[in-house]
Amino acid sequence: MGSGFMGLEIGKRALMAQQGALDVIGHNVANVNTPGYSRQEAVLTPTEPSLTAAGYIGTGVAVTDIRRIRDAFIDLQVRTEMKKLGQYDMISTALEEVEVILNEPSDSGIRTALDQFWSSLQELNANPESDAVRKTVRERAVTLCVAITHTYRQLSDLQWDTDASIRAKVTEINTYASQIAELNSQITKAIAAGDHPNDLMDRRDLLLDKLSRIVDIRVTEDVAGWSRVTIGGVPLVEVQGASEIAVQQLPSGYAQIVWANSGLPVNLSSGEMMGHFEVRDNLVEQLKADLNALASSIISEVNAQHALGFDYHGQPGGAFFQGTDATNIAVDDAILNDVALIAASSTGLVGSGGNALAMAQLKQKLTMQSDPAMPPNATWDDFLRGIMARVGVDSEHATKMAENEESLITEIENRRQSVSGVSLDEEMTNMIRYQHAYAAAARLITTADEMLEVLINRTGITGR
Amino acid sequence: MRITTAAMARNLLRRLDTNNKRILEFQDQLSSGKAVSKPSDDPVAATKAFRLRTTISETARYKANLQEAMDWLTATEEALSKMVDVLQEAREMAVEASTSTLPAGSLDAIAAKIDQFQEHLVTLANSDHGGRFLFAGQNTLTSPFTAAGPVGVLDTGALMREISRGEMMKINITGEFLAGPNGILNILPDLAAKVRAGDSDAVSAMISTVEDGIDKVLSLESETGAKINRIQMSIDQMTESEVSLTKLLSETEDADMAKLIVDLSREEATYQAALAVGARLIQPTLVDFLR
Numbered sequence: 001m002g003s004g005f006m007g008l009e010i011g012k013r014a015l016m017a018q019q020g021a022l023d024v025i026g027h028n029v030a031n032v033n034t035p036g037y038s039r040q041e042a043v044l045t046p047t048e049p050s051l052t053a054a055g056y057i058g059t060g061v062a063v064t065d066i067r068r069i070r071d072a073f074i075d076l077q078v079r080t081e082m083k084k085l086g087q088y089d090m091i092s093t094a095l096e097e098v099e100v101i102l103n104e105p106s107d108s109g110i111r112t113a114l115d116q117f118w119s120s121l122q123e124l125n126a127n128p129e130s131d132a133v134r135k136t137v138r139e140r141a142v143t144l145c146v147a148i149t150h151t152y153r154q155l156s157d158l159q160w161d162t163d164a165s166i167r168a169k170v171t172e173i174n175t176y177a178s179q180i181a182e183l184n185s186q187i188t189k190a191i192a193a194g195d196h197p198n199d200l201m202d203r204r205d206l207l208l209d210k211l212s213r214i215v216d217i218r219v220t221e222d223v224a225g226w227s228r229v230t231i232g233g234v235p236l237v238e239v240q241g242a243s244e245i246a247v248q249q250l251p252s253g254y255a256q257i258v259w260a261n262s263g264l265p266v267n268l269s270s271g272e273m274m275g276h277f278e279v280r281d282n283l284v285e286q287l288k289a290d291l292n293a294l295a296s297s298i299i300s301e302v303n304a305q306h307a308l309g310f311d312y313h314g315q316p317g318g319a320f321f322q323g324t325d326a327t328n329i330a331v332d333d334a335i336l337n338d339v340a341l342i343a344a345s346s347t348g349l350v351g352s353g354g355n356a357l358a359m360a361q362l363k364q365k366l367t368m369q370s371d372p373a374m375p376p377n378a379t380w381d382d383f384l385r386g387i388m389a390r391v392g393v394d395s396e397h398a399t400k401m402a403e404n405e406e407s408l409i410t411e412i413e414n415r416r417q418s419v420s421g422v423s424l425d426e427e428m429t430n431m432i433r434y435q436h437a438y439a440a441a442a443r444l445i446t447t448a449d450e451m452l453e454v455l456i457n458r459t460g461i462t463g464r
Numbered sequence: 465m466r467i468t469t470a471a472m473a474r475n476l477l478r479r480l481d482t483n484n485k486r487i488l489e490f491q492d493q494l495s496s497g498k499a500v501s502k503p504s505d506d507p508v509a510a511t512k513a514f515r516l517r518t519t520i521s522e523t524a525r526y527k528a529n530l531q532e533a534m535d536w537l538t539a540t541e542e543a544l545s546k547m548v549d550v551l552q553e554a555r556e557m558a559v560e561a562s563t564s565t566l567p568a569g570s571l572d573a574i575a576a577k578i579d580q581f582q583e584h585l586v587t588l589a590n591s592d593h594g595g596r597f598l599f600a601g602q603n604t605l606t607s608p609f610t611a612a613g614p615v616g617v618l619d620t621g622a623l624m625r626e627i628s629r630g631e632m633m634k635i636n637i638t639g640e641f642l643a644g645p646n647g648i649l650n651i652l653p654d655l656a657a658k659v660r661a662g663d664s665d666a667v668s669a670m671i672s673t674v675e676d677g678i679d680k681v682l683s684l685e686s687e688t689g690a691k692i693n694r695i696q697m698s699i700d701q702m703t704e705s706e707v708s709l710t711k712l713l714s715e716t717e718d719a720d721m722a723k724l725i726v727d728l729s730r731e732e733a734t735y736q737a738a739l740a741v742g743a744r745l746i747q748p749t750l751v752d753f754l755r
Contacts, residue, residue: 032469099502105513105717115521122525126532126625129596129605347621351596351604357626364629381518389511392503399504410478414471421468428750 004455006059007448013060014441017044018434020063025431028422036206038070038420040198068198072221074416075205079212079219081412083270085405086213090275091283092402094162095395098287101154104388111384113147114363116140121360124344125353129312134339137356141331144298145321152291152326155284159254162280166255167247169214169273173236174244176211177229180204181242184226191225201225216270232267234259254280283394290387292325294380297367299329302359309343309355317343317355469749476742483735490728499719509716516713523709526628527702533625533635534695537688540598540637543591544685547648548678550588554581554652555674561659562668575659582652586611589642589649599639614643627698633691637684648677 021042031037043065049056103109120133120140127133183204190197204227208219211229217236220228229237236243244260257266257273268274299321306320318341323329335341346354366376368383378386493499503510560566561574589609591598600608601619608615620638627633642649651673658666 095504096502099504102503104503105500105510105517107517111514111518112521115518119521119525122529122626126529345602347602349602349604349619349621351600351602351619351623352621354624357624360626381515385511385514388503388514389507392505392507392510395502395504396507413474415465417468417471417474418466421466421470423466423468425469425750426466428754432754 004448004452007451008445010058010060011441011445011448013047013062014444015438017042017061017063018438018441021434022431022438024066025427025434029424029427032422032424032427036202036209037422038068038198038202038205039422041067041069043067066196066198068196068201069420070201070205071416071419074412074419075208076219077412078209078409078416079217081405081409082209082213083216085402085409086272087270087275087278088398088402088405090272091278092395092398094158094275094279095283095391095398097158098155098284098391099395101151101158102388102391104384110144110147110151111381113140113144114380114384117144118360118363121356124342124356125360128344128353128356129350131339134312134342134344137342138331138335138339141320142336145323145329145331148291148295148326148329152288152295155288155291159280159284162276162284163254166257166273166276166280169276170245170247170255170257173211173214173273174242176207176214177236177242177244180207180211180227180229180237183207184237184239188225197225212271214272215266215268216274232269234264234267287387287391288326290383292327293368294383295326295329296324298380299323299325301362301365301367305355305359305362306343308346308358310345310348310352311343312340312345312350314345314348314350315341317341320359469746472746476738476746479738480735480742483731483738487728487731487735490724490731493719494721494724494728497719497721498717500717513713513717516709516716520706520709520713522629523702523706526626527699527706529625530627530695530699530702533627533633534692534699536593536598536623536635537692537695539591539593541685541688541692543588543598544637544681544688547585547588547681548685550581550584551648551651551674551678551681554578554655555671555678557581558655558659558667558671558674562664562671568662571659571662575656578652578656578659582649582656583611585649585652589639599637599642601636601638608639609642609649613649614639618643627695628702633695635691637688641680641684648681651677 021044024040024042028039042063044061045064047059047062049058104111106112117137117140120137123133124137183200187197187200187204190200208217208227208229211217215231218230222228226239227237228235228239234243236245245257245266246260247255248258248263250256257268258264259266268277302320306317309317311317318334319332320335320342321329322332342356344354344356345352346358363381364379366379368378368380369376370378370386492501500506500509500513557574557578561571566574586609589599590607596604597606597608600606602621602623603619604623606615608618618639620640622634622638623636624632625635641647644650651670655667655670655674658670
């Protein structure tokens, strides 16, 4: 049978355990709004029983563990979807901007400029002698050139903006990686010492979530508490620490990302970074190539026809456009200075507008092809329309995928909240429980105290 | 499944956000009047709108071409009609001069009148429309005839206009009917000479030559008139086309205002309800009820 002091000890242990549990509840309540926080639970276990003649007697309770409630599988799911969201979000945003740049369907895009140029050539056919009409043709041609070069330049600007964003994101990745490595060493030291670094692990998981949106990472965690992060199979964070990603300048001036220690390119398959590359190197690059094809076709076809005609003075036509593609298409300087040089006539006589008519009819000519190996099967209008349709479909697709991913991630986040989130109602209820237990433990101590007092002060005193 | 405080707040925010996004979309469409303002709104409709816009622009241009052609042809018709009038009067003179009972003085007077008619014919042959000569072929800036005959080599080139896709029309009458051995301009000087000579038989024979000339000009006049009719029909067709294309474009691109306003009201009501419900549910926790 234990001594009376055992009661005191049990009471003390109870008080401390309930107090500890209340502290954990307090921590949960304080962090109800902290992003990335997982609720913690004090694990109360009975302490080692002592063996007596009557058998084992319990000796009270202690807080043996502060458990972090978190489902690693949900974390894995979140990271898998985050990288897809990052990618589609980036692409969708960029394509929306491309749609604004193209400015179709509207009355102020390249299509309108082309239509008005054609219309002015028709008018020239009807009035080849008129100086005013010739000036109109020149102005419409200039407008067309400006529309094309301006659009091209805006697309280039978009590429450079994306490039700048890529460089900024590299810094972000490196920052996150080094922070994760730092947390790794702190966490493993704490675990080795037997502590529960729950809040540190929360911080690390939050960083991993943020990182997973930017690049497609794989995370493996081991028992000792190390989180190893790899990108495309190459380690970013491991036991020795964090590797760095660096920017390598390509001959074009654009950035390529490589591993700082080996110089090998980083193997991406998803994430915001991938989205940026997709936009810069595929989507916008293709559009620029298409614009170039359109511009060079316009230049060569119009110039070829123009050379077959005669100008106001009966001289054979020279060049109408100068330049080679969408970067530099412009009306020839000679014509800018003197509209009489526009070769409207097909016979050399001033009243003939036949060549202007032939130039106008280039609008219906099949000048573009979708496959370079095949003969031309599209007019300039068809080609422009095709570009616009493609951008529209791609943009719609990216937006819908991004929306889908958002919904998916919200679902998964809800599940994560359900497991790891703090419910104030729950914490309040538990608080009441532990509070009652604390009060009862205090009662225990009072009772044990009174018993001891009886024993010490009032037992064995006789005849006083 | 545990529902946490944060989960309820997050859900409320997400629903409100979805609501707001829809309201914003409606607002965009109502203020722009367009259901398709960028290709990704509806790629198929956008493609259709693109093509419709081009076709409408082409139709407007063809209409302008037709109008311009009509003006030219009308001027030509007028000039030809006046030529007929002049030749008719010359014929009257020829008839009068063919009677053999006139004194020499009257014959001279008649010849002088015929000379006047010839001058008038030359003026008519040099008719112009806005500074461009009607019967000069493609040499439109140079007056084609003098009293002595054509200036240099008469040009017989055609002036073509595209009046609809791939369809060409020649709008000018070239000057062969005026110049050349059987040309209108060679009849009256010949007649005047014969009248002066007093050769009444020769003058009689010339009456039919003048009549042939009148017929030739009349047939050109009716050819021109027929072209004018054809053009008027085409203009009417183009106008109708413009109207239906514009209507089609509107159906493709424009927002249905009435439907949008109803949708917007409904969405606003939903938003209000979401706000009210959210306010009721996210506020009370157990803390309010514990002492």
